Amino acid sequence: MAHRFDALTAEHMRAGGSWKWSTPGESRGRGLIGAFVAEMDYPVAPPVADAVRAAADASAFGYLPDDWVADMAAACSAFWGDRLGWALDPAWVRPVPDVLTAFTATVRHFTRPGSPILLPTPAYMPFLTVPGMIDRALVQVPMPRSAGGRFELDLEAIDRGFADGAGLLVLTNPHNPTGRVFDDAELAAVTEIVERHGARVFSDEIHAPLTFGGARHRPYATTSDAAAGHTITATSASKAWNLPGLKCGQVILSNAADAEHWTATGYLAEHGTATPGVLASTAAYRDGRAWLDEVLAYLDGNRALLADADLPGIEVTVPDGTYLAWLDARGLGLAEPSSAFFTREAGVVMTDGAACGEAGRGGMRLNLAMSRPVLAESVDRLSSAIRSM
Known part of the structure; x- marks a missing residue:
């Protein structure tokens, strides 16, 4: 059964004016998916x-x-x-x-x-x-x-x-x-x-x-x-x-x-x-506790989606807390920051690990707090970019 958050499309989010979705440009004719700033895409609690x-x-x-x-x-x-x-x-x-x-x-x-x-x-x-x-x-x-x-x-x-x-x-x-x-x-x-x-x-x-x-x-x-x-x-x-x-x-x-x-x-x-x-x-x-419980259940489903993702060469850390996942892309052997590669080739904008300190170099922070269809598209884009290398 579809959840109401599933209706939050990337196009809808780009029109909303949030910094998370305001990165200019596109990738392969597609709009960019904002997955870097630590905020959620979900409507606020009533x-x-x-x-x-x-x-x-x-x-x-x-x-x-x-x-x-x-x-x-x-x-x-x-x-x-x-x-x-x-x-x-x-x-x-x-x-x-x-x-x-x-x-x-x-x-x-x-x-x-x-x-x-x-x-x-x-x-x-x-x-x-x-x-x-x-x-x-x-x-x-x-x-x-x-x-x-x-x-x-x-x-x-x-x-x-x-x-x-x-x-x-x-x-x-x-x-x-x-x-x-x-x-x-x-x-x-x-x-x-x-x-x-x-x-x-x-x-x-x-x-x-x-x-x-x-x-x-x-x-x-x-x-x-x-x-x-x-x-x-x-x-x-x-x-x-x-x-x-x-x-x-x-x-x-x-x-x-x-x-x-x-x-x-x-x-x-x-x-x-x-x-x-x-x-x-x-x-x-x-x-706002009932709203929070709904969000936690939805985010848990997003965690499961990421855990099952096929991303060869990337070590995925699914979070036990927060809605922020860590993707270690050093196994891809990229000659550039991994976030730059995936912004250009997949159109998924993530936080580059080097901005998180020397220990983060080669990694990326991915925000899971988006609609599940948009997260599924993000994962598909990342996987396709890897397989096209």
Whole structure:
């Protein structure tokens, strides 16, 4: 039986104006398929749409009042408690425009001045560029792959990085772009290393609601009192409910000292949060769960389609969390970046792995959050391009 999302054609998406579908050009007389930006193609949840319409009808576009922040914090806390097992104190949930704003505030206000930042790679692209913009050195920590092909944290390299003076580890879980959901043993090992060096963790958990099968997201700050004491967590409804343009995220504090320090230093980070984004996020957390469940089931079908794809020469990593798959194309022996080859020859626009760090070179990030017929066409185009080499 066809799903309503199946009707979302590439032509429809190109007409919608999203950056994801705005790459100019074509391939072999066909329009390009946008599969690079991390947003979904699916229509927004009705409660979210209703909240934005109500805000417009009420001209609710003024500066953000404390009561609406409190409502959002309560809704976020309830969702994380019900779905992810973290009974948040709503007073410790604070608004920010996005995760990157939370990251820069964490670096500036919760780490030693001038201390380098450790980043497991491949990584979300801005985490490689933003540190330099705020005068911090970045140390890439390539993630090795297990015998089964699973990306893992290089704990020894993280330990060495802290020993050499780094003050902060960026932990993205579920992991963008590899789709890993880190297990308790890995997280406990990270905690031991961070505590031994008196360092900090910035935990990017923006994809926390998006897990599949037996994978279960465990908020890092809940794994132990020690982890709660050295962690700043950032999240948003923007990925799970497809709201990136509404500019609203959440910083979650997990100890009293950090909450007090944020109260003293976090004003500028909070100030840019969009009022309609706060209202939309409140609606998503409070009333958007049925829509999220529908999307998760649909994405799981897309994961299955990709898992069955015939892509010779490409090692496919189907995500356990997020809607982002990793395609390792080094086996094709291309003389150019693989994303450039597949944009030209297949018309499928993906994120080039080199933009995710040196460890990503030769790979690509593929966004699965499109209609299943469009994903099937994408896979067919990739396969045909490979066989035409």
